[in-house]
Amino acid sequence: MTHFIVGLINDLLIRVQNMIEDLNSRDHHPDIENTFVLSTKNNLSKLSAEIKSNLDSGDLEVKELSKYNLRRYITLYSEFQLIEIYRYQVILKYSEAESYLNKKVKLIYDEIKCLQSVPLVTTINNSDEYYWVHPRYEIIAVPTGEEKSLLNLPDLYHEIGHLIYKQHEDDLVGDFKNWLVTHFEKERKAVVDEDRSPSLLEVFSETLKKWQECWLEEFVCDLIGTYLVGRAYAWTNLKLTTIATGREATYQPSELHPSDEARMRAIFAMLTQIGLIRELKEVSDCWNTFLSLVEVPVPDHYNYFFPDSLIEKLTTYVHEGCQNIGLASYLEQLGEHSNPISKILNDAWYQLRSNPQDYANWEESVISEIKNKLETNLSQ
Amino acid sequence: MSDISLLSKYYQAIVDISDRINESVIIMRKKSLSSDSKLKRKHKNLLVSKQATTEAKEILLKFLLELETIIESNGSGSDLPSFLIQDLLRKAKSDAYFKSDLRDLTKALSENKVLSAKHFSTLDKLLSIIDIDRMSVFKKLRSRVG
Numbered sequence: 001m002t003h004f005i006v007g008l009i010n011d012l013l014i015r016v017q018n019m020i021e022d023l024n025s026r027d028h029h030p031d032i033e034n035t036f037v038l039s040t041k042n043n044l045s046k047l048s049a050e051i052k053s054n055l056d057s058g059d060l061e062v063k064e065l066s067k068y069n070l071r072r073y074i075t076l077y078s079e080f081q082l083i084e085i086y087r088y089q090v091i092l093k094y095s096e097a098e099s100y101l102n103k104k105v106k107l108i109y110d111e112i113k114c115l116q117s118v119p120l121v122t123t124i125n126n127s128d129e130y131y132w133v134h135p136r137y138e139i140i141a142v143p144t145g146e147e148k149s150l151l152n153l154p155d156l157y158h159e160i161g162h163l164i165y166k167q168h169e170d171d172l173v174g175d176f177k178n179w180l181v182t183h184f185e186k187e188r189k190a191v192v193d194e195d196r197s198p199s200l201l202e203v204f205s206e207t208l209k210k211w212q213e214c215w216l217e218e219f220v221c222d223l224i225g226t227y228l229v230g231r232a233y234a235w236t237n238l239k240l241t242t243i244a245t246g247r248e249a250t251y252q253p254s255e256l257h258p259s260d261e262a263r264m265r266a267i268f269a270m271l272t273q274i275g276l277i278r279e280l281k282e283v284s285d286c287w288n289t290f291l292s293l294v295e296v297p298v299p300d301h302y303n304y305f306f307p308d309s310l311i312e313k314l315t316t317y318v319h320e321g322c323q324n325i326g327l328a329s330y331l332e333q334l335g336e337h338s339n340p341i342s343k344i345l346n347d348a349w350y351q352l353r354s355n356p357q358d359y360a361n362w363e364e365s366v367i368s369e370i371k372n373k374l375e376t377n378l379s380q
Numbered sequence: 381m382s383d384i385s386l387l388s389k390y391y392q393a394i395v396d397i398s399d400r401i402n403e404s405v406i407i408m409r410k411k412s413l414s415s416d417s418k419l420k421r422k423h424k425n426l427l428v429s430k431q432a433t434t435e436a437k438e439i440l441l442k443f444l445l446e447l448e449t450i451i452e453s454n455g456s457g458s459d460l461p462s463f464l465i466q467d468l469l470r471k472a473k474s475d476a477y478f479k480s481d482l483r484d485l486t487k488a489l490s491e492n493k494v495l496s497a498k499h500f501s502t503l504d505k506l507l508s509i510i511d512i513d514r515m516s517v518f519k520k521l522r523s524r525v526g
Contacts, residue, residue: 058425059425062413064409064419065409068402069448083523205456209462210462212384256387257383
């Protein structure tokens with residue numbers, strides 16, 4: 001077994017070195033040559049050094065340590081696979097579509113006054129994978145062909161939100177986490193005081209844990225997205241919710257995500273907070289009609305999962321946090337830029353609903369205008 | 381949206397736990413193996429410093445005490461990922477000896493005793509639970525659909 005493990009680790013070292021050589025031998029797009037490609041090579045070099053250190057440790061020859069050495073090998077191999085998926089393939093796929101999207105995301109960062117380093121956008125996804133961000137590898141992935149459309153782009157602001165949250169969690173949530181704990185403690189106490197069903201105790205414990213682990217961050221990113229892009233964020237969320245109806249996700253939260261219904265309440269709360277009340281009416285009417293049309297089950301104890309009091313409190317915190325860290329709200333962007341991307345996305349949703357037959361032509365011409373603007377910006 | 385962001389955070393958290401425990405067990409195992417003079421002559425790397433042993437012991441004790449709290453409080457009050465907590469609680473419920481094995485191990489480490497084969501078997505059980513969760517999250521990350 002010891003020889004086998006040494007063999008496996010040597011094989012991994014060869015694979016890592018081959019990948020570095022492959023990257024060295026390729027001509028890369030100038031957008032990423034000195035940034036993303038370089039940092040990927042650094043990641044691989046670091047991994048290579050770790051593998052060599054493992055080979056030199058002498059531990060691999062001790063058969064009594066074999067199970068622990070295997071675990072080390074699996075960790076190293078998994079790291080290699082993640083670099084392959086989240087960096088190497090991103091580099092191989094990089095083309096003019098990515099170049100356009102990356103110029104656009106840089107413009108968005110400028111418009112929203114986000115001072116963080118700009119992540120790399122890649123189109124390695126299919127439509128089922130939709131949008132996601134990988135904070136460690138600093139990439140936002142969108143579906144192939146996404147450069148040709150506008151209606152999903154509000155969710156790019158949600159993904160940017162995850163990167164902002166990573167750096168500014170405390171600024172954005174303030175002492176909301178304490179507030180959250182107090183809220184569920186009060187609920188647990190009420191179970192005893194008011195002689196409610198004891199099974200609720202576990203419901204409250206699990207709900208609190210989900211809020212703390214995942215739901216809070218997702219809500220914050222929705223709120224940041226709405227703060228930055230306004231009503232268009234709500235329309236995109238309604239589109240996503242419509243698609244997810246088949247998965248019965250309207251009221252059903254997952255381990256990682258709050259329910260679509262609760263997320264929409266948070267979005268509406270932020271639209272109210274930033275003063276887009278007139279704009280809210282139209283989308284909320286449509287949302288209420290949607291809810292009356294879909295017949296999806298509401299889970300037991302749903303009213304305890306996402307009470308309005310928590311959502312409204314969080315919205316106030318996030319709104320204040322966004323302002324404190326200097327992010328430009330949708331209205332501020334309108335005041336400072338003649339036609340920011342966030343406005344174009346709102347126009348896109350307006351066009352789609354008011355003139356769906358001509359929307360394709362409208363979208364194509366607007367994307368062409370954005371491309372021209374980005375090229376002009378670049379040459380200045 | 382963005383399962384990958386949360387999954388990558390989970391994955392990193394569980395890899396950190398797995399690495400920390402695995403490396404600490406390696407050190408304790410080396411210390412235990414080094415009492416065999418024949419093995420010690422054969423493998424010079426079995427020698428571990430006192431500081432490394434102390435650090436490894438502290439890491440294991442901290443983790444074991446956290447587990448004790450998790451089991452006693454039925455999962456509340458811990459920063460460990462919830463799916464790992466649930467699996468540890470399941471193990472505590474399904475394995476009648478799990479809790480007493482954890483207590484024996486904690487006692488041996490606290491009293492600076494040389495760990496026995498049974499103690500290492502308990503540590504291996506813990507690492508196996510972590511491994512299963514780690515691979516489960518990794519599969520989701522690799523397939524990129526969350």
